Amino acid sequence: MPFLEKAVSRMAIEAEGRPIVIADYGSSQGKNSFAPIGLAIKSLRARVAPNQPIIVFHIDQPSNDFNSLFQVLSSDPDRYSIDEPHVFPCAIGRSFYENVLPADSVHLGWCSYAAVWLSGIPALIPGHFLPIMSTGAVRLQFDRQAAMDWKTFLSLRASELKPGGRLIVVLPAIADNGLTGFEEIMNLANASIAELVDEGAINAEERARMVLGTHLRRKEDLLEPFSNGQFHGLTVEVCELLSLPDTAWLEYQKDADAEVLATKHALFFRSVFVPSLASALDRVRNGDAQALQDFAGCLYERLKTRLLRNPRAMDSFIEVLVVAKQAR
Numbered sequence: 001m002p003f004l005e006k007a008v009s010r011m012a013i014e015a016e017g018r019p020i021v022i023a024d025y026g027s028s029q030g031k032n033s034f035a036p037i038g039l040a041i042k043s044l045r046a047r048v049a050p051n052q053p054i055i056v057f058h059i060d061q062p063s064n065d066f067n068s069l070f071q072v073l074s075s076d077p078d079r080y081s082i083d084e085p086h087v088f089p090c091a092i093g094r095s096f097y098e099n100v101l102p103a104d105s106v107h108l109g110w111c112s113y114a115a116v117w118l119s120g121i122p123a124l125i126p127g128h129f130l131p132i133m134s135t136g137a138v139r140l141q142f143d144r145q146a147a148m149d150w151k152t153f154l155s156l157r158a159s160e161l162k163p164g165g166r167l168i169v170v171l172p173a174i175a176d177n178g179l180t181g182f183e184e185i186m187n188l189a190n191a192s193i194a195e196l197v198d199e200g201a202i203n204a205e206e207r208a209r210m211v212l213g214t215h216l217r218r219k220e221d222l223l224e225p226f227s228n229g230q231f232h233g234l235t236v237e238v239c240e241l242l243s244l245p246d247t248a249w250l251e252y253q254k255d256a257d258a259e260v261l262a263t264k265h266a267l268f269f270r271s272v273f274v275p276s277l278a279s280a281l282d283r284v285r286n287g288d289a290q291a292l293q294d295f296a297g298c299l300y301e302r303l304k305t306r307l308l309r310n311p312r313a314m315d316s317f318i319e320v321l322v323v324a325k326q327a328r
Helices: 002-010 031-045 064-074 136-160 184-199 204-209 219-226 247-255 258-280 289-308
Strands: 021-025 054-058 087-093 106-112 161-172 234-244 316-325
Touching: 002 106, 002 161, 002 316, 021 316, 031 054, 031 106, 031 219, 054 064, 054 136, 054 289, 064 087, 106 136, 136 161, 136 234, 161 234, 184 204, 184 258, 184 289, 219 234, 219 316, 258 289, 289 316
Parallel strands: 021 054, 021 106, 054 087, 106 161
Antiparallel strands: 161 316, 234 316
């Protein structure tokens, strides 16, 4: 949030009266966008008139739950527009690996965690579902896909940003020692899925298709396109690795309630990753919504049981990147 606030203070703004455009790349259902977009609007109001229009574009894939997005934008008590009659939220259903807004139209871009998802899955992963657990030729394919997608993402945003605009990207990251903090829960989930295969709840072909189309990057990966000092007119102002303490673990250290800790960790995995894994199931592919819920419930219970046996922290890391588009 401090990086976002500073970026807003530095970005170029035209003459009074012209709408200011904020792009929320990868908005999901919108709830997680309230705090950063609200801070951006508050920071902008310190620089512009209270009646200057601000347009907020929430961007996600066509399959996103836009009904929930519009519901929270219109009725949530924490919505950023509640005291802002001159702020206008809207949505675009398109992948951010395509052009989503006109050239030179965006003053401020925000992307939190969404750019960890790849545009496609280049290979299946023998014995696992997570790319960082792959090796050899398979890992190389994911590394190449991630590098290509990162350049595509940046070049598209470079086109959409106005000269003097700013883009802030927050990503889960790999620390200098090569660890992510997610290794334990991912391996436990992988073992739980293997158990479902052994029990006949899912078949081996479905299991083989399960791959999370995500890829965590090191700082050097994020900066590689800028090796010559700039990339499509974008220059780096901030690239910082931060540790992200596990708040559920901090609470566990106080109350020693392993049930609550395991529940929170298992629910985190279920909400973020299980829908992607379930898309490999034949019944889900055929539109059976109940099959997704059944799989999610079974995997959640088995994962929670494993987490209960050995309570551990899930500390992780994030990378914050702030880029500016050079003014003409």
